[in-house]
Amino acid sequence: MYRKKYFATLCLAALILCCHGNAVPMKGxxxxxxxxxxxxxxxxxxxxxxxxxxxxxxxxxxxxxxxxxxxxxxxxxxxxxxxxxxxxxxxxxxxxxxxxxxxxxxxxxxxxxxxQRMKFRQAATPENLFQAPVADFYDPTRSDDLRLVDRVAYDAYKRMISAAQAELGPASKSNSGIWLKIISAYRSPAYQAALRRRSPNSGRAGLAMRSPHFSGRALDLYVGGEPVSTADANRRIQVSQPVYQWLVRNAARFGFYPYFYEPWHWEYRG
Ligand SMILES: [Zn+2]
Incomplete structure (x- = not known):
């Protein structure tokens, strides 16, 4: 009888030890x-x-x-x-x-x-699109039809860059004031197809078939280096810029979320 009870106590102790061992990760x-x-x-x-x-x-x-x-x-x-x-x-x-x-x-x-990226990728309707002034763009000669942005995303973008300028100070003003200017916003499916034909080797990660740019709510912003090159050496330059690091920390406050692979590509989710 005594031996049985002793054995049971031992088993219980072993069980507790085992559970404890599992509950507290030993590794790391x-x-x-x-x-x-x-x-x-x-x-x-x-x-x-x-x-x-x-x-x-x-x-x-x-x-x-x-x-x-x-x-x-x-x-x-x-x-x-x-x-x-x-x-x-x-x-x-x-x-x-x-x-x-x-x-x-x-x-x-x-x-x-x-x-964390946008789920809704339907093409924008004309009434949702706004033609942004050329001063907002990286390319000062960008044509009217390539400067369309979703209205709500555009307002959020303007609020975001004002905050970036206020919070970053001189760091956002160097490089001839081109930081965070828009490289590309709304792209029509036809325009995207033409881009894809021009660089057929951009890979699946590059010029997507169902691009978030169709929505008018995806913005490519200038964050340094070659504006939209995925070469590792180029992205290394981009991710070390104070403007990029500011976006990573703050863009969500304005409804923008990154595409991790392209430091310049930000999507407005609201
Ligand atoms: Zn993009």
Whole structure:
């Protein structure tokens, strides 16, 4: 009798220990583990191999501003503090947390960025479109028919750039005042098809068949470098600009959300 009770107590203790072991993640919980995760992140940031838009991609370095915003940690991406932010985010989204932005975590981040984009991609109707003044455009010779923008998105854009100018000060005024000017807004399906014919190798990530630009609510804004080149070296220039980093932190206040792959492309969701 006594032995049976003793055995039962042992079993119960083992069960509690087991459950406890499961509930408290052992991996990555201590400061040393965050340091280990940081070392791994420093490698993967440059080397992680992944695919997007029919192309091989390398590393997540170009997306550090977006990741920092997502995990709410404005720390150096190679730091234990950044790894701690990743760990918390992994817990929130139901991934096994370890503080490392590996393939699985990165693809989950990409899916999260993509889920924040506009869902409604129907072509704009003429009464919703407004012809913006040429002064708002990157190309000072852009023709009238290529300066159409959804009215609501345009108002939000104007509020956003006023705030950017006020908050960034001189940083937004350098480079001959072309920061955040509109490169492209509304594109008709016919115009998009013509663009696609001109650059047939732009890939699926580039000139989409059902472009958000049809809605008049997607704006390509000047954030530095070559205006709309996805070359890694060009995007590296763009994502290091104060204007881009300001957009990442603030655009949602004005209803704009990024397309993670193109630093210049912002979509108005309201
Ligand atoms: Zn675009």
């Amino acid at each position: 919980a201590g400061m040393n583990s965050f340091e280990t995760a940081a070392t791994r992140n420093a490698q993967l940031r440059i080397q992680l191999s992944w695919h997007f838009g029919g192309k091989s991609q390398r590393g997540w370095n170009l997306y550090v501003p977006l990741i920092s915003r997502l995990i709410e940690a404005e720390a150096d991406p190679d730091s234990p503090e950044f790894a701690r932010g990743v760990y918390r985010w992994q817990q929130d989204v139901g991934l096994q947390p370890d503080g490392i932005v590996d393939q699985e975590t990165w693809m989950k981040m990409v899916a999260t960025f993509q889920s």
